[in-house]
Amino acid sequence: MAATSIAKSIAAPKKRARGLTIATVSLTNAKVPLGAGAFYGFFIALVV
Structure with missing residues (x-):
């Protein structure tokens, strides 16, 4: 479970x-x- 949270934290800056x-x-x-x-x-603002 710790490995997935580390992988997500690495992928977020790349995204x-x-x-x-x-x-x-x-x-x-x-x-x-x-x-x-x-x-x-x-x-148009100048003309009008």
Whole structure:
């Protein structure tokens, strides 16, 4: 039973690191659409 708890505690940081990597990549890919949306929002606010 102690071995399974040790295995889980080792696997958890790996899962967190993988999730952080996926989140970073998705945020990097989302910068272009977010930037375009912010630009058009600002542009529309200036026009109106």
